[in-house]
Amino acid sequence: MPFNIPGALVPFHLLINPRLIMPQMIQDIRQLDFPELRRAGYRGAVFDKDNCLTRPHRDTLVPDLEDAWDECRRIFGPQNVLVVSNSAGSQLDAGEIQAESVSHHLSAPVLRHPSFKPSYSCISSIRAYFASLSQPVHDEELIVVGDRIFTDTVLANRMAHHEHVFRPAPAPSETIERDQMSSIDGLSKGLDAFTHSSATTPLSSARVRVGPIAILTTAVWERDSPVLRRLEMQLMKGVERWVVGEGQGPAQDWTDVRYGSFFRELAMPEVLRREKPGLVKRLRRRWQGD
Incomplete structure (x- = not known):
């Protein structure tokens, strides 16, 4: 498999913006x-x-996800759900054969893109696809779902940006629900508050994240690259602890936006796949009698 240069360069970008x-x-x-x-x-x-959506190197949907996948396509519309892979539809897919197979099995379009995620070239291809629809979809109207931080999460956060909005400063007894700013309408609500406030009302500035929601799936349907996955998770925890944890007030980071209302509790969490523990962990558990 060719070396993913855009993915390898992500650590250098994190030196500038670790919240990616x-x-x-x-x-x-x-x-x-x-x-x-x-x-x-x-x-x-x-x-x-x-x-x-699938097990690695397979083109068929994981059976447990069929109902959720059908609901997604029904709610958004078949053409508004796009599969973007670093295998199917990429430069590795000679003749676009795998892209055609994945599109057939998932009943969804597969993006053809010349550069691996999370490159800006791939982002341009995604934007071009959604702009070509009869009813174009903008960045802030998208969710980006994937299982890898250095590719899927970084790609989504590179598509996003912050915008400043002004609103009346809250009274000491008031609390501002952050969820109000989590939807796409949050920006317009902030501007409306500015327009309708009186000239004597003190204003506060807030940074609103505008762009796709970056969603990471943690269930592993078939174990692959465990060392890289562990490295990504540890790096994310480090950023969350040492960088994100220091943010305060209206200038907080990307994750200051809360999307809890968009997530459900699984009815049967015990059916989730888990990564098989490594040799060292199994030996330690056996030694401890677990």
Whole structure:
């Protein structure tokens, strides 16, 4: 497999903006409340393939995800759900044969892109696809779902940006619900508050994240690259602890936006796949009598 240069360069980008690797985390796509996302103004979705929708190197949907996948396509519309993979539809897919197979089995379009995720070239291809629809879908109307931080999460966060909005400063006894700013309408609500406030009302500035929701699935349907996965998770925890944890007030980071209303509790969490523990962990458990 060719070396993923855009992915390898991500650590250098993190020196400038470490928050690029901060996602919203779920077990798998069954936790996504697609009707609630649609009501909030999200109209499209980008999905990774391997270990998110399918087992690695396979083109068929994981059977446990069929109901959630059908609901997603029904709520957003078949053409508004796009599969973006670093295998199917990429430069590795000679003749686009795998892309055609994945599109057939998942009943969804597969993006053809010349550069691996999370490159800006791939982002341009995603934008071009959604702009070509009869009813174009903008970045802030998308969710991006995948199982890898250095590719899927970084790609989603590179598509996003912050915008400043002004609103009346809250009274000491008031609390501002952060969820109010989590939907696409949050920006317009902030501007409306500015317009209708009196000239004597003190204003406060807030940074609102505008762009796709970066969603990381943690359920692994078939174990692959465990060392890299562990490295990604440890790096994310480090950023969350040492960088994100220091943010305070209106200038907080990307993850200051809360999307809890868009996630469901799984009815049967015991059926989730888990990574098989490594040799060292199994030996330690045996030694401890677990």
